[in-house]
Amino acid sequence: MVMENNQSFKEKLINKGYKVTNQREIILDVIRKNEGKHLDTEEIYDLVKVSLPGVGIATVYRTLALLEEMDIINKIDLGAGRWKYEIDRNGESHKHHHLICSVCGEVTEVEEDFLERLEDLISSKYDFLINDHSLKFYGCCSKCKSK
Amino acid sequence: MVMENNQSFKEKLINKGYKVTNQREIILDVIRKNEGKHLDTEEIYDLVKVSLPGVGIATVYRTLALLEEMDIINKIDLGAGRWKYEIDRNGESHKHHHLICSVCGEVTEVEEDFLERLEDLISSKYDFLINDHSLKFYGCCSKCKSK
DNA sequence: ATTCATGCAAATCGTTTGCAACCCA
DNA sequence: TGGGTTGCAAACGATTTGCATGAAT
Numbered sequence: 623m624v625m626e627n628n629q630s631f632k633e634k635l636i637n638k639g640y641k642v643t644n645q646r647e648i649i650l651d652v653i654r655k656n657e658g659k660h661l662d663t664e665e666i667y668d669l670v671k672v673s674l675p676g677v678g679i680a681t682v683y684r685t686l687a688l689l690e691e692m693d694i695i696n697k698i699d700l701g702a703g704r705w706k707y708e709i710d711r712n713g714e715s716h717k718h719h720h721l722i723c724s725v726c727g728e729v730t731e732v733e734e735d736f737l738e739r740l741e742d743l744i745s746s747k748y749d750f751l752i753n754d755h756s757l758k759f760y761g762c763c764s765k766c767k768s769k
Numbered sequence: 770m771v772m773e774n775n776q777s778f779k780e781k782l783i784n785k786g787y788k789v790t791n792q793r794e795i796i797l798d799v800i801r802k803n804e805g806k807h808l809d810t811e812e813i814y815d816l817v818k819v820s821l822p823g824v825g826i827a828t829v830y831r832t833l834a835l836l837e838e839m840d841i842i843n844k845i846d847l848g849a850g851r852w853k854y855e856i857d858r859n860g861e862s863h864k865h866h867h868l869i870c871s872v873c874g875e876v877t878e879v880e881e882d883f884l885e886r887l888e889d890l891i892s893s894k895y896d897f898l899i900n901d902h903s904l905k906f907y908g909c910c911s912k913c914k915s916k
Numbered sequence: 917a918t919t920c921a922t923g924c925a926a927a928t929c930g931t932t933t934g935c936a937a938c939c940c941a
Numbered sequence: 942t943g944g945g946t947t948g949c950a951a952a953c954g955a956t957t958t959g960c961a962t963g964a965a966t
Contacts (some may be wrong), residue, residue, distance in 0.1 A: 641940050641945055663930085678948040683931065703850060721897045730895060736887050741906070744879055749911035750868045758903045759888070764896035788920055788965050810955085825923040830956065 634692055648673050649685045653695060653707055660698070660706035660729040699756060700729065719757040730763065781839055795820050796832045800842060800854055807845075807853035807876040846903060847876060866904040877910065 631650055632642050652669045653661065661669070667682045686707060689695040698706045700722055706729060721730040741752050778797060779789050799816045800808065808816070814829045833854060836842040845853050847869060853876065868877040888899050 643946065681947060721895060730897070732891055732895065740883050744906060748868060748877060748879065750906065750908055751914055752906045752908040754907045756905045759891060759897065759899045760901045761897055761899040767898055790921065828922060
């Protein structure tokens with residue numbers, strides 16, 4: 623199968639003493655080719671099975687944990703016990719927020735980050751050192767509104 | 770045992786054809802008496818067992834779901850798969866944010882709500898009708914910083 | 917007496933782990 | 942060859958459900 627732009631992934635694996643396997647390449651490929659779709663573990667598993675019918679879900683869980691540890695993907699907490707995976711863009715994952723449609727479940731990214739001043743204010747008022755934040759808006763997306 | 774200010778709770782139960790039981794009164798009492806402590810299900814269970822040693826955890830789960838359905842408590846999503854319960858204050862539960870200490874797990878409430886202008890901006894730019902939002906800051910609380 | 921609620925245990929769901937077989941280096 | 946990796950099944954923790962018993966009305 624054809625892989626694109628996974629040279630650094632292979633190198634990272636080798637550098638850490640890990641092995642380059644079909645499963646790992648296909649799982650990362652599925653995440654890359656579905657960027658923006660905010661796949662969860664089960665959805666990734668289903669897509670990987672298309673190329674690799676015999677794959678076990680344990681391998682998917684283990685590979686997602688590995689990719690996260692290697693800072694290749696981020697596990698995004700959508701709240702309500704839901705998670706999604708997305709490609710890490712140089713540690714800038716916290717620099718955007720999510721719009722979560724309560725009707726269809728669609729997740730849209732809001733590229734801006736508006737919270738710096740608010741962080742400063744809270745940080746001093748509550749004497750709390752802020753490392754990260756998570757901001758989600760729940761409601762109804764434009765597609766669902768028009769129905 | 771002495772219960773305070775649960776008249777409306779009893780009335781609501783009766784109005785809906787539910788029964789007033791010791792378990793239900795004690796569980797609500799525990800949540801009321803620990804407001805601000807952000808108890809999860811297991812912690813509520815442990816506290817209820819003090820007054821009612823034989824209680825089953827299924828009863829706690831069922832009663833929490835009932836209290837939520839009756840708008841007496843809110844289930845607050847703290848992210849990272851963690852939840853807490855708090856007394857419903859007339860649907861104003863979304864008007865505050867949470868500081869979550871990554872070291873000790875302490876949850877502090879930030880009473881202010883700063884997001885109205887941001888909501889307006891996002892709402893028009895993304896054509897997304899916002900019903901609710903969730904904002905969490907992760908970091909290190911003052912107690913843990915000083916250690 | 918009737919009906920709903922409870923406690924218990926079994927079932928379920930998503931995730932993790934132990935282990936023998938397997939495969940990449 | 943040898944150690945990391947896989948698939949499978951069992952284990953796991955949190956939550957839910959079925960059912961007979963027990964309590965509230």
